[in-house]
Amino acid sequence: MHSLADLMTITERHQVVVVGAGIAGMVAARRLFDRGLDVVVLEGRDRVGGRLWSHRLPNGEIVELGGEWISTGQDAVMGLVDELGLVLVDTGMDFISRDPVGGPQLPTTDHARVAEALVRRMGEIGQAALSSMTAAELLDGLSERGPAMEVLRSRLQGTAGASLDTMAAAEIGEEFGIGDEGRYVRIEGGNDNLARSLAAGLDLRHGRVVDTIHQHERAVHVLADDEEHVGLAVVLAVPLAVLATLRFDPVLPPLVAATIAALRMGSGAKVAMATQDPPDLFRRQDMDIPAWYWTGLGPTGAVRRAITGFAGSETGVSALLADRLGRIRRAAPECDLVGEPVAVDWTADPLAGGCYSVIGPGQREGLSALASPIGRVHLAGEHVNGSGTIDGAIRTGEDAARSVASALVF
Ligand SMILES: Cc1cc2nc3c(=O)[nH]c(=O)nc-3n(C[C@H](O)[C@H](O)[C@H](O)COP(=O)(O)OP(=O)(O)OC[C@H]3O[C@@H](n4cnc5c(N)ncnc54)[C@H](O)[C@@H]3O)c2cc1C
Structure with missing residues (x-):
């Protein structure tokens, strides 16, 4: 009987795996790279910027x-x-x-x-x-x-x-x-210049659509098609609608899962x-x-x-x-x-699922559940602070980088 990892054609190890090369993911990746960490960025599209285009x-x-x-x-x-x-x-x-x-x-x-x-x-x-x-x-x-x-x-x-x-x-x-x-x-030159400028020199892999996050005591495994990237931490900077479809093993804590399910x-x-x-x-x-x-x-x-x-x-x-x-x-x-x-x-785009998050009555308080690390998983993206903006997405990337750095850099 083969384990899932055995079936992967490629397994790579990095200190940090960043999923999503939108502005939030690129900020997080840049900050961590500049701190000397070994970072890989996995992006589903053939370009950086995500909802900046x-x-x-x-x-x-x-x-x-x-x-x-x-x-x-x-x-x-x-x-x-x-x-x-x-x-x-x-x-x-x-x-x-x-x-x-x-x-x-x-x-x-x-x-x-x-x-x-x-x-x-x-x-x-x-x-x-x-x-x-x-x-x-x-x-x-x-x-x-x-x-x-x-x-x-x-x-x-x-x-x-x-x-x-x-x-x-x-x-x-x-x-x-x-x-x-x-x-x-x-x-x-275009707003996506923000993300493109941050990308310079980073290890960025395009065409990698991540679907599964498996974490345990020693590492986190990020699966994209036939690739597995193993890290000490992952920054998940995918849009809310995509986040809601990812498979987590073990499953997300109930409060986090409920918050993601409730947001639109x-x-x-x-x-x-x-x-x-x-x-x-x-x-x-x-x-x-x-x-x-x-x-x-x-x-x-x-x-x-x-x-x-x-x-x-x-x-x-x-x-x-x-x-x-x-x-x-x-x-x-x-x-x-x-x-x-x-x-x-943007709603029909499978790697976006909409334009930006909408915060309904009574939902903002629940967002704090998304901002704290979930074991080795750190969330980023405009939905994490419910900003719906470029500015807000940048702030979540900075926050995620700080939280990864404080977990990994001694
Ligand atoms: C039409 C429109 C108009 C807007 N107008 C404004 C505005 O005027 N002002 C403003 O401030 N904000 C505006 N926004 C919002 C702003 O663009 C976003 O808040 C911001 O760009 C989001 O950045 P992000 O990094 O959170 O997400 P994204 O930019 O969506 O980045 C996520 C990245 O993850 C990738 N990805 C998704 N799923 C996977 C997967 N499974 N595996 C690997 N990679 C994956 C995506 O391809 C994408 O590159 C607008 C958005 C849209 C769509």
Whole structure:
């Protein structure tokens, strides 16, 4: 009778195995490598960055098919940008004002008024009560009505990637552009430059889809197809939806397993298309589906010749993908579009399973179960701190590296 390990064609030993070359995994791998540890990174795709994915359109413009908006108030990203010598590009955008597609241009003051009413109401209710009510309940309680309120509702649902009655009201924060004064920037050459720069010199294996984690007193065994990687610790930096499908031997502690099972990821899709001439700087909210479309400044300070769109929630994703060209045309009728739109459905991607985690009422407290090491297993990724952001994912990578280092470095 052969054991599972006997059937593996390759067995390798390292001090640390990092699974997932998204930004969280790359930060963890880099920090541990820089501390002198022998680290291998196993990645299912043929590229690094995961949900950071920058794409060059036929006209040369680089668009973000994954995480895009970075606020200058996000310290973890800003620190990494400085450290890696990357350059920030001002997008010229704010998050607050969006014009309804096909509708009248709403005065910025209208958008600001409803956003302020929301922030005020959140202050009155208080964090504790907000975390146990849904975002839909919060919005229903506002006395503001009218087009700017409808835009706000549609954009919050789109940004969450989920129906507002599944998200805790307390989660409406900076990444929703509510109450955030920061400038929005991108990384020159594409946001996935963050992950690509961290990868330099690391032992990175592509095309390795991990499915099983077996740990015992002396080591942890990470299985990917016909390979086995044995380490003293593993950083699991795969998205929540993938984490939920991995086989653990022994099984995860009940609290950790229950937390993973209870959390959900939002649905999200992006489309992008080249334009012949530089369009106006705009952000337009589709009022039929939870989707929006925007342009932005490029590295030279001129508006890029590209339009990008994001749809959040299942209904938004399917409607946008079913008629991507038609929706972009309706959103930007004045633009001379070139070629075909590129599109990514993150929910259908088996190595993502959604755009980012959605924290429901009462779920944030449970996240602490994910942040502590589970024997030799250390979790990282945006879901671990429930941030749903690039900045938050970086912080979980730093935390995981610290927790591995304190377990292994004497
Ligand atoms: C459409 C979209 C828009 C977004 N917009 C923003 C935004 O504007 N601002 C912002 O801050 N954030 C945004 N985000 C969120 C942000 O991109 C993510 O929070 C962040 O990139 C997640 O990083 P991560 O390392 O946790 O996960 P990931 O980037 O998903 O990395 C996980 C890695 O694990 C790999 N993997 C998965 N399963 C396996 C397996 N079994 N074996 C081996 N490898 C595996 C994946 O291929 C991937 O490379 C957006 C995300 C999406 C999808």
